[in-house]
Amino acid sequence: MAAFDHVQNMHDIALKPRLLRSLIKEHIPDEKHQLGNPLELSQLVSSIKTHELLSERVVQTGDNKKLVEKWKSAVDLWIDRLLMLVSSNMPDKCWAGICLLGVTCEECSPERFLSSYSAWFQKLLSHLQPLAESHFVKVACCVSISDILTRLSGFPNMKKDGTSHAARVIQPLLKLMQEDNSSDAEGAVRLLSTILNSFPSSLQKFYDSVESAIVTKLIYGKCNPNMLKKLAVCLSLLPKSKGDEDSWSVLFQKLLIAINILLNDSFQGLEEDTKGSETMRVLVPPGKDPPTPLGGLTVFDFSNKSTEQRLSMSNISTLMLCCSKMITTSYPVQVKIPIQPLLMVAERVLNVDGSLAQTMYPTITAMQQEYVCTQLPFLHSYSLDILSDIVKEAHSQLLMHAAHMIRIVTDYLGKCELPELRIKLYSLIKVMLLSMGVGMSIYISEDVVSNASIDLDSVSxxxxxxxxxxxxxxxxxxxxxxxxxxxxxxxxxxxxxxxxxxxxxxxxxxxxxxxxxxxxxxxxxxxxxxxxxxxxxxxxxxxxxxxxxxxxxxxxxxxxxxxxxxxxxxxxxxxxxxxxxxxxxxxxxxxxxxxxxxxxxxxxxxHPRALPLIDYGSNFEYPVNGVKNNVYSSAQNGNVVTGGSSKKGESEEDDDLYHEWVKENGNDLEKKTTENVGSIEAPINVPEDKGKEILVETQSVEENVNVLENMDIDLAAAAAAVVAEFVSGGGDVAAIGETQGGGEFMFGLGDDKDGMDEIPDIVDVEPDTDED
Known part of the structure; x- marks a missing residue:
């Protein structure tokens, strides 16, 4: 390469093959050299993605044919060097090659991927059959195979081939999940989740084995919280492999039964002894056979007689998370959410606050009670998540269970103290109100207002x-x-x-x-x-x-x-x-x-500037409560008449804009304002056939409003708004006009008689009650 063979800029296509070869030379060792600092691989990946060095995205023409060949040659060199690293006996080189091969699957051109993915897949699978010795290599292999299957799922015509490739990985993954190393199992669970999302039918004949492996790992694996969440997500996706409603419903029933069994042991002595049996009768109605146990484990397996209580409590949280994921995850068929059993389980958890049940002798030690109290916030949190998911996803299914939902929420609202749970509870209430509408607000409003008032009572x-x-x-x-x-x-x-x-x-x-x-x-x-x-x-x-x-x-x-x-x-x-x-x-x-x-x-x-939709010159009347009333309202001395009903003093008591303006601006401005308004002549006609209605000639109002145009204080807009408000029925009227010197100018008409002598009197009449 010539020393002065410059490119145009950083977007020049000619830069990409040159930059890719430089990166290979600096970071990808050959067979004779050792791998450099592994931390530098992140910078290498960043450069590959930023400059799209593997995309080969260029239109091939006669002019750039040579450039296309150079870029293809550079990518070929990159692939060959990676496959050499993948086949290396040195764990660090093998790990680096597998990781970079996964990046290549994401970044390379579609044509190169479709022509090479099968060979890449076979290279990676060889490290799972037999299992590689290095844990890093096995985890990286799972991640890179996941990248291949994810990219392959984006090609609709490759579904059959992708299913075939994914099925070849299932057995090695099941063996990998049986190992004690948590990182190996985590990589296997991630790849299983990818397969269930991309090619779920590949697991159909392994359904029972996969369920057993996941549940066994969840119950006995002593996994960290992050691993437990991944197991819950993977288990929630499992019904996708069969793609029917029965598989989804059966798994959900198994989960709820397992949760109920674990609650029986964990809440012993903290609730009534009949709670577990009552819930079980809802989960398995009389006369119906229960499903096979979750993961093939018996009731004894789930009981804390064979496991520690600490594991039991964490298992409850994980299974409840799995229920939430099953509610919110999309499936190929429509399913019916078991709302009543879910509400029963959630209510059972939320009713336990750690206090001893009303029995003669406690059946739980102080140490056990202490531990349950430390775990209850997590169980309560998952219960609130389940309730929220039900409201979001159940839609019309929830209508017949709305009363039960309201009772659970209002009861818990009165005793929920922890900030994190109270925030989640308010969020649930918000979802309930927005999803179920005004009917929900009728029954829950008083509890929400009283509790929110306490929480907001002190603001400093x-x-x-x-x-x-x-x-x-x-x-x-x-x-x-x-x-x-x-x-x-x-x-x-x-x-x-x-x-x-x-x-x-x-x-x-x-x-x-x-x-x-x-x-x-x-x-x-x-x-x-x-x-x-x-x-x-x-x-x-x-x-x-x-x-x-x-x-x-x-x-x-x-x-x-x-x-x-x-x-x-x-x-x-x-x-x-x-x-x-x-x-x-x-x-x-x-x-x-x-x-x-x-x-x-x-x-x-x-500022109601928009013209009214109603023709005020017509005698059109709206029926209100069976009585026809004119669209106008009348007001005098604080009497407001609207829609055939009146309430004296209501506007006078509640509308204090005028009095606030008087207090802020002084009596002089008030006197000047009222005197000028008094000069407005607004003739009022009372037709003989409509003696109980008040009509204002808008033409005369418009002519008299022009008197205010030359005033020092701009009252024209204010007066027009006042008259319009007066016509529409506002007895105690206030209009906010232009801002003068940074303050608001307010113009009011009310009970105050000072300076208002020139305003024509209004006939005091009752609303029209005649029925036509």
């Missing part, structure tokens, strides 16, 4: 929360004061946000006004000392959640409080607008982005 600077007390619903004792983490507060806000989104329109609910006030107070307290950017807060608490995240959550929950329909206009609209306008100034943050969205959403409440 940067998470310096006060300690709070909580009473169990079924206990009279008071829990010691505790600090409520910011993560729990955020979860509570998200639950309230979902409750308002789904059930905020239920006007008869007593909790609505309390929630509105609570959310306004929380948002005000959270933001009163300035804004904190997410991720840059020195008070960042676990899971990278900071005070800035709490501020954002409080503002997010406040928005549906303002938008959800209610009996009155949002009472805290003015304060909320101030918060959103202030937050929007924090440019470049998620908070500013949301505040801008909130202001745009609330625009319809403060």
């Amino acid at each position: 600077n940067h998470g310096d929360d006060m300690n709070k007390k909580r009473k169990h619903e079924n206990q009279s004792q008071i829990i010691n004061p505790r600090r409520i983490p910011i993560t729990v507060k955020i979860a509570a806000l998200e639950a309230l946000e979902s409750l308002l989104t789904v059930g905020g329109a239920l006007r008869s609910e007593k909790w609505r006004s309390d929630v509105d006030q609570l959310l306004m107070t929380v948002a005000t307290d959270a933001c009163k000392n300035g804004w904190t950017k997410q991720g840059n807060d020195i008070f960042t608490l676990g899971d990278t959640l900071s005070w800035g995240d709490f501020q954002l959550a409080s503002l997010r929950a406040l928005l549906p409080s303002l938008l959800s329909p209610g009996r009155i206009r949002p009472p805290y609209l003015s304060q909320a607008l101030d918060l959103y306008r202030s937050g929007m100034k924090e440019t470049g943050t998620k908070l500013a982005e949301f505040c801008a969205h909130a202001l745009l959403t609330l625009e319809v409440l403060i």
Whole structure:
């Protein structure tokens, strides 16, 4: 290569074969040289992927034919050098060659892969038959075969060939899982999972053997938590190999029976003795034969009479995780989730809190009780995961079990104390509300509001929360004061946000006004000392959640409080607008982005500029409760009439925008405003045939609004909005106009008579109750 044979730039195709040969020379040894630092292989792989050195992606033409040959020659050299390493007797060289061959399967061109994968597969399989001595080689071999099968599954016409190749690996993998070395078994489980996802039918005739190997490893293998999770995932995929509903249902039934048996031993002395038999009657209805034991293991095998209690508790968690994976994993056929048995098992776990059962003599030692108490949070967490998965996946199947689900959640909500579990419980409630709609909110709203109010009761600077007390619903004792983490507060806000989104329109609910006030107070307290950017807060608490995240959550929950329909206009609209306008100034943050969205959403409440869909000049009437009423509403002296019903003083009590403006801006501005408004002449006609309706001639209003155009304070838009609001029935009207000097200008009409003498009187009439 000439010293000055430069390429155009880093994207030049001519660079790729030259760079690949340089990497081979520097990092891939031949037979005579030793392997360099293994840590440098990661840099080699990074260069291969970044520059796509193995892709051979170039259009072959007459001009670049020579370049194509050079690149092909470089890749050929790369493959030959790797196969030499794979065949080496030195474990380190063999390991490096196998690892790089797996990378090659991912990065090479489709044409090269299809022409070479069978030979590569055979090379790798030779290290599993017979088993290689090096554990590193065996694990790397499993990973690289997994890469080959994954790439092969991307070719639809290669399904038959891929199934044939995958079936050749099953027996070596089953032997590998029987070994004591955890890394060997982990590699085997990973490859089994790949086969079940890519070519599941290859395991069909090995179904029972694979199930037995996985379950035996899970129960007796003394695996680490990571390995147990991989075993659970692999077991959940096993029904894919048969591809029918019965296989899925039978495996699920086996799992629940095994969990129930393990719970009988683990919860002995901590619950009523009949709980296990009650659950078993649901799992195996009378008159029906139970399935064969999970993995071929008997009841005695699952009992802690033959295993330690510590293993028993970890096995329960793993089997519950397997149930969750089976619920959420897609299968080739539609299956029916056993909701009632799942709810029974989850409820049984959540009802145990470690306290001794009401018996004359304890049947559990103090040491056993202590260990169960340390493991209960994990079991409770998996139970909540199962409930959440049921809600997400069961859809209409859950309707007939909704009452049972509500009872489980509300009971546990009153006694759940640990922050991690409380967060997960609020998340479950959020999923339930959004999935099951307003019907769910009716039954769960009071419990959610009362508990969220306690969690949000103390909000102070940067998470310096006060300690709070909580009473169990079924206990009279008071829990010691505790600090409520910011993560729990955020979860509570998200639950309230979902409750308002789904059930905020239920006007008869007593909790609505309390929630509105609570959310306004929380948002005000959270933001009163300035804004904190997410991720840059020195008070960042676990899971990278900071005070800035709490501020954002409080503002997010406040928005549906303002938008959800209610009996009155949002009472805290003015304060909320101030918060959103202030937050929007924090440019470049998620908070500013949301505040801008909130202001745009609330625009319809403060500036209803859009033309109405109804022709106000017509006499069209809406029937309300069987009575026809005109679309207009009337108001006088705080009497609001809308839709045929009236409630005196409601708007007067709740709408304090006018009084706040008077307090902030002084009486002089109020006098000037009311005097100018008094000059507006808005003739009111009372037709003879509609004596009980109030009609406003909009043409006269538009002419008189022009009087305000030359005023020092821009009241034209404000007056137009006021009159429009007045026409639509707002007895105590307030319109927010342009900002003057950084403050809000508010213009109001209410019970205050000062300066309002020139406003024409309104006929005090009752709503039309005549039935046509």
